[in-house]
Amino acid sequence: MPIVPILSDEDAPAASREVFEDIRRTRKTDFVNNFWRALAHDPALLRRTWESVKEVMAPGALDPLVKEMIYVAVSATNNCEYCICSHTAAARAKGMTDQMLMELLAVVGMANETNRLVNGLQVPVDEAFKPHD
Amino acid sequence: MPIVPILSDEDAPAASREVFEDIRRTRKTDFVNNFWRALAHDPALLRRTWESVKEVMAPGALDPLVKEMIYVAVSATNNCEYCICSHTAAARAKGMTDQMLMELLAVVGMANETNRLVNGLQVPVDEAFKPHD
Amino acid sequence: MPIVPILSDEDAPAASREVFEDIRRTRKTDFVNNFWRALAHDPALLRRTWESVKEVMAPGALDPLVKEMIYVAVSATNNCEYCICSHTAAARAKGMTDQMLMELLAVVGMANETNRLVNGLQVPVDEAFKPHD
Amino acid sequence: MPIVPILSDEDAPAASREVFEDIRRTRKTDFVNNFWRALAHDPALLRRTWESVKEVMAPGALDPLVKEMIYVAVSATNNCEYCICSHTAAARAKGMTDQMLMELLAVVGMANETNRLVNGLQVPVDEAFKPHD
Amino acid sequence: MPIVPILSDEDAPAASREVFEDIRRTRKTDFVNNFWRALAHDPALLRRTWESVKEVMAPGALDPLVKEMIYVAVSATNNCEYCICSHTAAARAKGMTDQMLMELLAVVGMANETNRLVNGLQVPVDEAFKPHD
Amino acid sequence: MPIVPILSDEDAPAASREVFEDIRRTRKTDFVNNFWRALAHDPALLRRTWESVKEVMAPGALDPLVKEMIYVAVSATNNCEYCICSHTAAARAKGMTDQMLMELLAVVGMANETNRLVNGLQVPVDEAFKPHD
CATH class of the missing domain: 1.20.1290.10 (AhpD-like)
Structure with a gap:
């Protein structure tokens, strides 16, 4: 029962779809999990969070x-x-x-x-x- | 400003002093820190907590x-x-x-x-x- | 899976039904949500919580x-x-x-x-x- | 290092001093502790909190x-x-x-x-x- | 949706089954609840937790x-x-x-x-x- | 009693001093508070945190x-x-x-x-x- 819809690629704003693509490239998988699809309502929040996670969790x-x-x-x-x-x-x-x-x-x-x-x-x-x- | 006095070796109950000795043996140091000296008011709590920490934190x-x-x-x-x-x-x-x-x-x-x-x-x-x- | 039954108007104590009525008057709706219906088991707790929420959340x-x-x-x-x-x-x-x-x-x-x-x-x-x- | 001054009886608003008096009567002591003296900046918050504590903590x-x-x-x-x-x-x-x-x-x-x-x-x-x- | 399987008596390691037996004896019931059956994957953790709960919750x-x-x-x-x-x-x-x-x-x-x-x-x-x- | 030293401008790594300068420019003050001076031990963490705060707290x-x-x-x-x-x-x-x-x-x-x-x-x-x- 999410508070905002979980966005498919089709429904996500273009700026969020770009982040989805970087998630796919970085993780070498087509799968984009619900967390990113919920954040996708706010492309700035999505991009900032993804960039931070990518940097923090790297070796x-x-x-x-x-x-x-x-x-x-x-x-x-x-x-x-x-x-x-x-x-x-x-x-x-x-x-x-x-x-x-x-x-x-x-x-x-x-x-x-x-x-x-x-x-x-x-x-x-x-x-x-x-x-x- | 501890809620109960931090007990010296002299003031601790005998059963708690025994745990202090095991802490010293295990850690190869004479130092027993305040946490154990506060728990020492209740020898059963002290022993149980120390035994658990020793087991949990071991390799x-x-x-x-x-x-x-x-x-x-x-x-x-x-x-x-x-x-x-x-x-x-x-x-x-x-x-x-x-x-x-x-x-x-x-x-x-x-x-x-x-x-x-x-x-x-x-x-x-x-x-x-x-x-x- | 509530810990106590969610009380209908019929099952609630009279003192709790009075609070339900004030909730309805204040909010201008017939709807009384589950939170109040769970608290209704304890009319004093229900009244105190409702009076506080009404006061705190007012302009x-x-x-x-x-x-x-x-x-x-x-x-x-x-x-x-x-x-x-x-x-x-x-x-x-x-x-x-x-x-x-x-x-x-x-x-x-x-x-x-x-x-x-x-x-x-x-x-x-x-x-x-x-x-x- | 309180965020707002701890109010003496003299500096507290009249409506808060009234609550101080009820605290004294109820607890049968002249002592009013800092928590109430900090809340005294907002007489409505002070009164509501004191009335709730008095009710909740009673036998x-x-x-x-x-x-x-x-x-x-x-x-x-x-x-x-x-x-x-x-x-x-x-x-x-x-x-x-x-x-x-x-x-x-x-x-x-x-x-x-x-x-x-x-x-x-x-x-x-x-x-x-x-x-x- | 447990993170590890909830173990039946049959699937639990022998050392964990022994703890199950002590739970049954102590509580005078055949019922062993899911918490212990999840911990049973790690007999040392199960035993330590059960011994502590038994001691802490006793009169x-x-x-x-x-x-x-x-x-x-x-x-x-x-x-x-x-x-x-x-x-x-x-x-x-x-x-x-x-x-x-x-x-x-x-x-x-x-x-x-x-x-x-x-x-x-x-x-x-x-x-x-x-x-x- | 900080866990790591609070770094002065002189002691901070060059990459962290650059972030200090952006904090000063953005906030129109010479003051850089202790939070940033503690994070300055890790320029990547400092930069990421500051960029995020700047973006999140903006109008x-x-x-x-x-x-x-x-x-x-x-x-x-x-x-x-x-x-x-x-x-x-x-x-x-x-x-x-x-x-x-x-x-x-x-x-x-x-x-x-x-x-x-x-x-x-x-x-x-x-x-x-x-x-x-």
């Missing part, structure tokens, strides 16, 4: 699989079903096994738990952890 | 540096200052460079952004991303 | 359309599907276009992103932004 | 100590330092011991952990837990 | 019904449908009435509201609420 | 004051002190009065409250609010 000091797993960790913390499904699929395509997924979620769960123990007790940061004097 | 299908970075990603999403500082320090001790940290946070920021674009538009999950029929 | 220093858009911004941040749908509908009824919605969500996404960049780097507040000495 | 089907502990649980989940401190103090004044606080936070931590395990795995609700057919 | 300084209601409060704050449904069911089985549920949610709503009023105004903690000098 | 279908208030609404929901301070200052510079701020926060508080009432009761979306058949 760098971190490898793309680690980046996808971080994406899943954030999405599970925020409970975004779409992003959990799409980035888990992307991480698996890059080599994440079921065991890696389970360990990833174990860390996510533990961090969410200890974050709240710290909050509830208002634990002060140790001098040893302070990054700059 | 497995994911390496410990990746696990620390996932911890930072969750803590930055939840804005837990203590956990951001302590796990950034831990990740650096395991080899995370400044450039890796900046890329990690770029992914965290991007995921938090696109999670809300998806929410606001209620984008339906593509068939291709559905894990099981 | 004031901010116009009602801006208030509806702020409601959507919070609901998208929290991923509350019901509130996203109902307040997007309310904002549209007050004049929000698709382009306004897309710009609203672009700001929501950007704020959620930069909030986490700030968290992860623990950026100190500039003197120039401190409101009171 | 009912749940006793006031349980209500204070639920308040702490939510505030620790959201990391609201002010509310953690003020409602922990209120809960202690109503009889919460340190052991009760530690158990409360253990549940809060566990719930935040399992919420994310469920999210990350998108576990479907069992038929047995569905409240209505 | 202590807080009674089990209060603990279940705190679980519901956190899950409603985080919007975890599965946990809302399962822990509301558990609380009802321990004696929570509809009126208790409505009051619980009223406190949850109020806390989520005042947390944000405090955030937005950056209200400083009163000296009287500071736990330690 | 469009929504006016810049409304956009700043939406930014404040999200930041108060997430409790990001830096963003609350900086965007409240920006909104005031664009004409937001104290009364407008108080009404804005009243809506933010109310939305955070009703979001959780809806979650806790799992209220189904009314047909009338469903955007597309």
Whole structure:
């Protein structure tokens, strides 16, 4: 039940269709998923978001699989079903096994738990952890 | 301004001091940070949390540096200052460079952004991303 | 799959039916949506929530359309599907276009992103932004 | 570093001073804490919030100590330092011991952990837990 | 649409089936709900989570019904449908009435509201609420 | 206590200094606030974030004051002190009065409250609010 229609190539504005083409070229697939088709109502938002994702998720000091797993960790913390499904699929395509997924979620769960123990007790940061004097 | 006193070794219950000793043995350091000293008011909570952290953060299908970075990603999403500082320090001790940290946070920021674009538009999950029929 | 039954006028307690009548008078419609019908199990909670919403969302220093858009911004941040749908509908009824919605969500996404960049780097507040000495 | 000045009795609008007096009468103390003094810039917001808190936190089907502990649980989940401190103090004044606080936070931590395990795995609700057919 | 298959007793690893048996013995029922069947892909995660839940939710300084209601409060704050449904069911089985549920949610709503009023105004903690000098 | 040093013009990489210059030109001020000076460690992240903020916050279908208030609404929901301070200052510079701020926060508080009432009761979306058949 999307808030705005999911646009087909035919219904998307020309400026958004151009972004669809770059998505296809970059990912070497004809498939353009619903996220981009919803953003396509606003070509500026679509282009900006796609350019940013392309740059952020590219290989760098971190490898793309680690980046996808971080994406899943954030999405599970925020409970975004779409992003959990799409980035888990992307991480698996890059080599994440079921065991890696389970360990990833174990860390996510533990961090969410200890974050709240710290909050509830208002634990002060140790001098040893302070990054700059 | 902690909610309960941060316990020194002397003030901690005997059962909590035993956990402190295991922390020292496991981490090969005399340092026991404030998080454990706050939990020490409840030896059962302290022991359970420490045993879980020890198991979850150990090498497995994911390496410990990746696990620390996932911890930072969750803590930055939840804005837990203590956990951001302590796990950034831990990740650096395991080899995370400044450039890796900046890329990690770029992914965290991007995921938090696109999670809300998806929410606001209620984008339906593509068939291709559905894990099981 | 509601946790408590959605109450029809017939099944609602008399004190809750009175609130339904005020909703109808105020909004000039016979329609009473599910949110109020779920709260109707607790007439005090229903009355208090309705009186507050009526007061908060009325014209004031901010116009009602801006208030509806702020409601959507919070609901998208929290991923509350019901509130996203109902307040997007309310904002549209007050004049929000698709382009306004897309710009609203672009700001929501950007704020959620930069909030986490700030968290992860623990950026100190500039003197120039401190409101009171 | 409050965003608006914390208002003394002298500086508060007359309509807000009236609410201060009701806070004093209800709580049988001369002390009016900063939260109300910040809201006092907007007498309508102050009155509405105080009336709601007074009603919600009063004895009912749940006793006031349980209500204070639920308040702490939510505030620790959201990391609201002010509310953690003020409602922990209120809960202690109503009889919460340190052991009760530690158990409360253990549940809060566990719930935040399992919420994310469920999210990350998108576990479907069992038929047995569905409240209505 | 779970991310990993929900495992039947037959398909679960032997080490996970042992945990299922402990769940059955402890709860005096043959029913093992989907949460445990999803975790069963990782016997270590399953065992650790079950042992922790069993310990945390047992009678202590807080009674089990209060603990279940705190679980519901956190899950409603985080919007975890599965946990809302399962822990509301558990609380009802321990004696929570509809009126208790409505009051619980009223406190949850109020806390989520005042947390944000405090955030937005950056209200400083009163000296009287500071736990330690 | 920032995680990375806040970079002066002298210490920032040349590519980041160029972005500082664009910030100065665009905002017609010599002041470059700490957020950008922290991001300056990663010129690509700095440039991308600044270009996006510049585009998103510019006048469009929504006016810049409304956009700043939406930014404040999200930041108060997430409790990001830096963003609350900086965007409240920006909104005031664009004409937001104290009364407008108080009404804005009243809506933010109310939305955070009703979001959780809806979650806790799992209220189904009314047909009338469903955007597309």
